[in-house]
Each structure stands twice: as C-alpha cells, then as structure tokens.
Amino acid sequence: MMRIIGPIARATVLEAVRSRMLWLVGAVLALSLGVASFLHQVAIIESAPIQGAVVGALLRACAAFLTVSFVVMSMVREFNDKILELMLAQPWPRAVYLFGKFVGFAAAAIALALILSLPLLLFVPAERIPVWSLSLACELIILTAMSLFFVITLTHIVPALAAVLGFYILARSITAIQIMAAASESSMRWTDRLADWIVSGIAWVLPRFDSMTQTAWLVGQPPTMPIIVHVLGETAIYTLLLVAAAQFDLHRQNL
Amino acid sequence: MRERPLSDVPRWVKALLVAAFALQLAFGALQPRPRAAAEDLGPPPSEGVLRLAAVGEPIALGKLLMLYIQAFDYQAGTRTPYRDLNYDHLEQWLDRVLELDPDGQYPLMSASRLYAEVPDSAKQRKMLEFVYREYLKDPNRRWPWLAQATVIAKHELKDLALAREYAVALQKHTTTPDAPPWVRQMEPFILEDMNELEAARILIGGLLASGQVTDQRDIMLLDRRLKRLEERIKAERQKGR
Numbered sequence: 001m002m003r004i005i006g007p008i009a010r011a012t013v014l015e016a017v018r019s020r021m022l023w024l025v026g027a028v029l030a031l032s033l034g035v036a037s038f039l040h041q042v043a044i045i046e047s048a049p050i051q052g053a054v055v056g057a058l059l060r061a062c063a064a065f066l067t068v069s070f071v072v073m074s075m076v077r078e079f080n081d082k083i084l085e086l087m088l089a090q091p092w093p094r095a096v097y098l099f100g101k102f103v104g105f106a107a108a109a110i111a112l113a114l115i116l117s118l119p120l121l122l123f124v125p126a127e128r129i130p131v132w133s134l135s136l137a138c139e140l141i142i143l144t145a146m147s148l149f150f151v152i153t154l155t156h157i158v159p160a161l162a163a164v165l166g167f168y169i170l171a172r173s174i175t176a177i178q179i180m181a182a183a184s185e186s187s188m189r190w191t192d193r194l195a196d197w198i199v200s201g202i203a204w205v206l207p208r209f210d211s212m213t214q215t216a217w218l219v220g221q222p223p224t225m226p227i228i229v230h231v232l233g234e235t236a237i238y239t240l241l242l243v244a245a246a247q248f249d250l251h252r253q254n255l
Numbered sequence: 256m257r258e259r260p261l262s263d264v265p266r267w268v269k270a271l272l273v274a275a276f277a278l279q280l281a282f283g284a285l286q287p288r289p290r291a292a293a294e295d296l297g298p299p300p301s302e303g304v305l306r307l308a309a310v311g312e313p314i315a316l317g318k319l320l321m322l323y324i325q326a327f328d329y330q331a332g333t334r335t336p337y338r339d340l341n342y343d344h345l346e347q348w349l350d351r352v353l354e355l356d357p358d359g360q361y362p363l364m365s366a367s368r369l370y371a372e373v374p375d376s377a378k379q380r381k382m383l384e385f386v387y388r389e390y391l392k393d394p395n396r397r398w399p400w401l402a403q404a405t406v407i408a409k410h411e412l413k414d415l416a417l418a419r420e421y422a423v424a425l426q427k428h429t430t431t432p433d434a435p436p437w438v439r440q441m442e443p444f445i446l447e448d449m450n451e452l453e454a455a456r457i458l459i460g461g462l463l464a465s466g467q468v469t470d471q472r473d474i475m476l477l478d479r480r481l482k483r484l485e486e487r488i489k490a491e492r493q494k495g496r
Contacts, residue, residue: 095268175289179326182290204283237282241275248272251264 004092005100012074012104013111021070021108025115028062032119049219052123056218059116060136064168067109067140071147072160075101079155085255094250102148102243109140124218131223135213138235142207143168145242153249170202171209178203207238296327296340299348305355317356324348325365337370342378345370346385353389363389363400371407380417383408387421394428401425402438409445419445436473447484452491456484 016022035058036051043050078084087097117133146167151160181199212231217223223231261269299305309316327340349362363386371382383404390401401421409418422441429438440462446455459481468474 093265095265176323178289180322182288182326200288203286204280206283208286234282237275237278240271241279244268244272244275247268248264251268252258252261254259 001096004096005103008087008097008100009104009107012101013107015074016070016104016108016111019070019074021066024066025112028059028066028116029119031062032058033122036119036123048123052120052218053215055123056120056132056215059119060139060213063112063116063136063140064143065165067105067112067143068147068161068164068168070108071105071144072151072157072164074105075148075151076155076157076160088255095247098148098152098247098250099243102145102246105144105148106141109144110137113137113140120218128218128222131228132213132217134228135217135223135231138231139209139212142209142235142238142242145239145246149242149246149249152246152253167206168209171206173210174199174203174206175208175210207234296324296344296348298344299351302351302354305351309355313355314359317352317359318361320348320352320355321359321361321365324352338373338375338378340370342370342381346381349385350389357393358396360397360400363397367400367403367407371404376412379407379412383412383417383421387424390424391428394424395431395434398425398429398431398434398438402441405441405445409448415445415449419449436468436470440468440473440477443480447480452484452488456481456488459484 032055036055039051039054040047078087084097088094090097113133113136117129117136120129120132143164147160147164150163150167154160154163178199181196211227212234214223300308305316305320306313324345327337349366352359352362366382367386371379371386373379386397386400386404390397390404394401402425405418405421405425408414408421412418419442422445426439426442443455443458443462446452446458459477462468463474463477463481468477
C-alpha cells in the first residue's frame, strides 16, 4: 500500500514545487516584509510587536488562501485532464489514490507553514515561533482535507473555493457568533431557542480556527500545554472526519 | 453524473465516517460554551481601526458590534442584568457604533432603555448624559431616547433639575413634525413638580398663545392644567397671607 501512496504523494509535492506556487510564496514573503518596513516607519513605539502581530496575521491568511487554491486547482486539473480516471483504472483501491493525494497536499502545506513562518524571526523572539508554526501547519492540514472534500464533491473551481473559504470564515467567527446567540438564552420564545440550538449545533461540527494560530502567542502569552494538545487533538479528529467524508464521496462517484 | 449505490462504498469507509463524525460531535460537545462575562468588555478599538476592519461596510459592522455588546452580562437568571459592566467602556463602545452608523437607533435605545435601567444611579446618570450628548447632534431623529431619559431622570432618579434640562433641550431643539406635541411640552409639568408654579403657568400660557399646539385634545388638556395651576397659585398666595 505504501508503495503506491508514496509515489502519488511525491508527485503531488513535486507539482507544488514545480508549479508557480513558489513564485506566489516569494511574493507573499516580499509583501510581508514590505508591510513590516512600512509599519516600522509609522509606529512610534512597540514597533517589533506591531510588525510581528500584523505580519503574522497576514501570513496566516495568505497561507490559508494558497493552500486552498493549490488543492482545488490541482484536483480540478486532474479531473479535466482525465488523470483521475487514469488513476482509478489502476489496480489499486480508490482510497489509496485519495490518501496519497492527501499526504502529498498535507506535506506541501506543512512546508508552506514552515517557509511562511521564517519572516517572523525578524520581529518575534525565536522561541515563540515553533508553536505558532505548528498550529499553522495543523490549520493548513485541516484546510487541505476540507478542500479535498469539497473539490471531490463539487468538482468545479468556483463552488469548491467558495465553499472552503465560507467554511473557513465561519469556523474563525463561530465563537463570536455563539457569544451573540447566548444573549437569547434567557428568552423563552421558541424562535430564540431554535436559533441558539442551531448555532450550538454548527459549532459542534466546526473546527475552532479562532483558537488556533493566535497572534497573541507571538506578541503576548505563549499557549499552555493543554491548548497545544487541544489543537493537535482537534486537527487529528477533524482531518479524520474530512478524509472519511471525501473517501465516502469519491467511492459514490460514478467514474 | 449519476452516483453509485451506497452498497458500492466499502464498509470500512462508512464505519470510519460514522466514527469520525461521532468523535467530532463528542469533541465539540465537550468544549466549554464561550460566554461574554461582564468584566470581559474592554475598551473598544479606535474608530479608524474599526473602519479599517469594516472593509467599506461601516453600517454592517456597527450593527454587528451592537449585537456583540448586547451579549455581555445578559445572562439567564440574572436579576439585574448589565450591573457588572464597566460603563466607561460601554459608553465608548456605544459611541463607536454611532460613529460607524450615525443613523442607527439601537445604541441610544439600548442606552436609554436597557443600560439606564440598572439600580445604580451613577451608571444611570452616565447613560442619560450620553443620550443627551448624542441627542444634541441629531435632535430630530434621536428625540425618543432623550424623552425616555427625561422620564427616567424624573421618576427613577427623582432629579427634577436634570429632567428639566432635558425637557428644555427637547423643546428647544426638536423641530420635526414627526415628534408628538407632548415631547415639547414636558417642561411645564416638571416645573409643576418642582413647585415652580408661576414659571409653569407662564410656560403653558405661552404654549397656548403661540399656536404651536393645534390638536384640540392637547389644547383642552393644557387649558385644564393651566386652570389647575392658577387655582394652586391662588391657594398658595392665600396661605402665605
């Protein structure tokens, strides 16, 4: 099994290296350094924390966008070029192909998290960066699985990108939405109760991206061990769920 | 593209999906529910930062912020909601929302109807003062909230001087025909409660003579009030002799 998964994963990583993604990563690095030097010019005090916080948030958003677009574009290209059909015609189960693709995309995402963490060394104490990078890698792995699931289900670029980015924004804001919905907890009106339950239900099936890769870890208090364990646990469970859902959908498709 | 039947999906994939979903539900259910405690309401960001965060949608952000602020300390079973809020921060937040969405009525409604209802006169006064200050910026749209503030000042704070100040402002600055006549007629009634009978009589007489009051029922009410005032003044004078 590993003899098949390995080459598929390697081919996926090679695609990431040889495509223009590296140019985009370079552009993101240049943009972040440009933003940092601008902030250095305008900040009167706390220049380094301001640079660290803003550049960290910018890099996180760019990493998420690059990962999602790479997975979606790559998979749609495989659909269009009939590579997927060629792969499924081989004497191995569909699950192996999908798992190989996931491993390759996840490896590329981890590499991306590491590369995009490097500029932070200029503004943030080095000991703060590993945990932030680890969390960013976890976030990107979840996004990889999410993109894979949506692109297999929807098979087109725009719907898949829109679905993943919509889920990402929802997952990052669900805590704030829950806080707002809690205001109706005291209400006995059934519509308020229903709204509260729906929000709680959505929160149960979403990853808590707002508690991952926090800027506060770079410029404020570093995370405690239970928080790190929580991030790792959430990544493992949610990735498993998304990969299982993607496997289910791929097996149902009439290819 | 037609889908293959469910039976084509390997059993282990189905089992994995169900198990992973159950695991995620259990993980989600075990997370503590996020709550906004009163003491968590810190100072707001500056208007510039909020406008930047609004990415060109300040009104939408203002309305969302109002819902966010409202979530603080509004908990089930709390007999006196909002009492633990830091009112300095609260006022700054309401101010920011009005800066983002000046036509929105929610911040002033909340200030005069929710946050001014706490059993703490210092906090009540802070909210009333906020409503008064903001009323002066747009009297014809914000008069309902200053009218409410006047009632609170008179009946809850029992501060007739403050109530009169607001009533005078309502009379002086509210010019829209949308506002009912009583909004501009509050001062004489407060003066009467302050035992400033002569001043109240002059004001009511002036109102009637000015022709500003056109509704027959309002004229009758004021007329009756004027007669009662004159009787009280007469009685006071006789007592004085």
